[in-house]
Amino acid sequence: MNTITMRPPVAAAPSDRSFWLQSIGADAETLPLQDSADCDVAIVGGGYAGLWTALRIKEQSPQTRITILEADFCGSGASGRNGGQVHSWFAEIDLLSALVGQDEALMLCRATADAIEELNGLQSAGTIDMELRLDGWLWTASSTAQEGAWAAAADLCRRLGEERFWLLERADILRRTGSDASYVGIVEERAGTVQPAKLALGLRKLALARGVVIHERSPVLEIAPGERPQLRTASGSLTAGKVVLAANAWLSAIPELHPYLYVVSSQVIATAPAPDILDRIGWTDGASICDAQHHVLYYQRTPEGVVIFGRGTGGIAYGDRIDARFNRGIDGGADNMRELHRVYPQLKDVPVLYDWSGPIDCTAQHLPVFGHLKDHANIFYAMGFNGTGIAQAPVAGHIMASLVLGRNDTWSRCGLVGIDKRSRLPPEPLRYLGARVVRKAIRRKNDLEIVNKRPDPITRFLAGLAP
Structure with missing residues (x-):
């Protein structure tokens, strides 16, 4: 019985946390695991994937005893560091179809559209204040090489009878974003932005209210597989009937998964509030915007007039060993600032107050994968969200809940289940x-x-x- 050794976490210093986390004073609210404990399902990772998995299991099996072990605090990882963009999987329907077939791709895309409505319902009911604004998601081109990047997805949607995207011309983009850098694109209207840290902490509160036990500041050091695996932390141990690994990029430490997973960084900056400037140029709502560079730009304005501007940088580390460089880039956000001032020259005198980074778990197909470890049918994993997870994690929760509970249904038979159909990546060096x-x-x-x-x-x- 081989012990699974987890990679030691590299928590961000308070000053390196995202604008989202710092602006609301996010931190741990639950105690670390102490001594020994027992549960039915142990979940490693308190981000979107882990929290949604716990909530979905509770929906189907309320009596299941679930414990989440989070290395830092819920939302401190990718769930609280991202660009806050909410859009469905219809933008990737061509990639999904190539992997799982058109019928199942359509089902998954519709499920993410349903997840957006579920988020809207949680906010409307006052359950989670996530600052959700469904003002659209714009996918645009700011150079001739980027034109038509969306064509395969948009054309397939039309062929399948799904009118999800609408063409934008230069005047439309200028009116909606206040920038003339992009001049053609498409929009998904039922999409937009959230405050991602508020969503993560809201999910934590909801999980606690539904009886999920959460231990923050409890990084899992190793897992001893078996009929009832044992998870060891620095100050305690947890025995469980089943284990869910939902630790995104940190799963690259597991030899069985590493050949299919690679880790890159994404960097984000946040400006000082500039509502007067943004209102003057006509950027007034909560739309999320991307351009079609290979290292994509993504941006939004907050209700207070802060501009969030991110870029996938592709920063890497040998052996996918995540270190402090993944918490904050070494250039102080200079690369992002250059692009910010290209897209919004009106903001050249507005100071950038925050810059941060974070690791992203990617697969070659740029789609997540779910399953269980080959020799351990009671240890499950969810990984490879590729930086797109706010509307996708609720769907991942459905898939993981069905796998953990042993259901034979649409979710457990989903084509995203099983790593054998994924491409292996080269070994080191x-x-x-x-x-x-x-x-x-x-x-x-x-x-x-x-x-x-x-x-x-x-x-x-x-x-x-x-x-």
Whole structure:
């Protein structure tokens, strides 16, 4: 019986936490695990995936004893660091169809649209104040190379009878965003933005109210598999009938999963409030906006007039070993500020008050995967959210609940279950060295294309090797 060793966590210092977390003073509210305890289902990770899994299990089996072990505090990881963008899986329906077939892809996309309505219901009922604003999600092009990036997904939606996206022209984008950097795109109207840390902490409160036990500041050091696995922390141990691993990028430490998972960084900045400027240029609502660079830009304005501006940087580490560099970039947000001022030159004199980073768990197909470890049918995993999770995690919760509870249903038979159909990634050191070369090519390609210059053939070839 081989012990599963988990990677020691690297919690962000308070000053390196996201704007979202700092602005509401987010922190731990539950006690660390002490001594020994027992439960039916242990969940490693108190982010969206772990919390939604717990809530879905409680919906179907209220008597199930669930304990969540969180290394730092709920929402301190990707769930409280992201760009706060909410949109359905219809933008990835072409990727989903290639993996699971059109019928199931359509089911999953509709499920994420339902999840957006579920979030809206939680807010409308006063259950979770997440600042959800369904003012649309814009997918745009700001250079000729980006034009039509959405065509495959939008065309497939139309063929399947789903009118989810509407074409935007330059005047539409300027009116909705206050920026003329992008000049063509599409919009998903039933989408928008949230305050992601408020959502995570709201889910924590909801889980506690429904009888889920949560221990924060309780990183799992190792798991001893068996009929009833035992999870060991620094100050206690937890025995469970079943275990759910929902620790996103940290699952790269597990040898069985690492060949299918790679970790990259995404960097985000937040400006000082500038509501007068934003109102003057016409950027007044809670729409979320992306452009179609390979290292995508994503941005929104908060109700207070703070601009959140993020960019997937593709930052990597050897062996996917996550360290403090994944909590805050070394450039002080300079790369993001350059792009912010390109898209919004009106903000060049507005100070940037926050910059932060975070690891993202990616698969080659850019879609999450669920299942159980090969030799341990009672240890389950959910991973590979690729930076898109606010509307997707509620669906992941359905899948995980069915797997954990042993249901034979649409969710447990879902094509996202099972790692055998996923592409394996190269081993080290080829993985790290190759990723560095490809990342450099992507950045060079992005910088040329954004000014409508064509990259050289070698740059295009190398950038095309990205998963």
